[in-house]
Amino acid sequence: MIDSADHPSIAADHPFVAAVKPLVDAMGGEMVAPDRAEGDDVVLSWEGRELVAVRLPHLSDSLDHILAELQRRHGMPLAELDRKTKQSVVRILEQRGAFSVRHGVETVAAALGVSRFTVYNYLNRESAAKAGE
Structure with missing residues (x-):
C-alpha cells in the first residue's frame, strides 16, 4: 500500500488506488499525488475526483x-x-x-x-x- 504519510494527498485507502497499484508496480511506475503531476504523468480520477497520478518509467x-x-x-x-x-x-x-x-x-x-x-x-x-x- 502507498504510505499516505509520504503522500498525504494520495487517497491511499481508496479501493481504486489499491486496485491500480499492482499494475503501476508491474510496469515500474510511481504513484504520486495528483497535485504533484508533471508533464507525461497520467492523473487517474474516480467519480470526478482526482485520486492519484501515475508517473510512467523511462x-x-x-x-x-x-x-x-x-x-x-x-x-x-x-x-x-x-x-x-x-x-x-x-x-x-x-x-x-x-x-x-x-x-x-x-x-x-x-x-x-x-x-x-x-x-x-x-x-x-x-x-x-x-x-x-
Whole structure:
C-alpha cells in the first residue's frame, strides 16, 4: 500500500488506488499525488475526483524492471536458467517490446549471460516458428 504519510494527498485507502497499484508496480511506475503531476504523468480520477497520478518509467528503466520481475518470477538469476527457459524469456521480452529500446539486445544478453548473437538466434527461431504456423 502507498504510505499516505509520504503522500498525504494520495487517497491511499481508496479501493481504486489499491486496485491500480499492482499494475503501476508491474510496469515500474510511481504513484504520486495528483497535485504533484508533471508533464507525461497520467492523473487517474474516480467519480470526478482526482485520486492519484501515475508517473510512467523511462523505457530503459522499464526494461530493467521487467528483467528484475522475470528474475523474481523464476527465483534465480536469469543467467542460470536453462536454454529453453531463456528462449521463453526472450519471447516474453519481445512481446513486451524490450528490443525496441536502445541497447535492448545487449541488456537482455547480459542479463541472460549469453551473447547478442544468441539473443538474435532466439529471436530468429521464434520468427521462423511463427512463419511456419
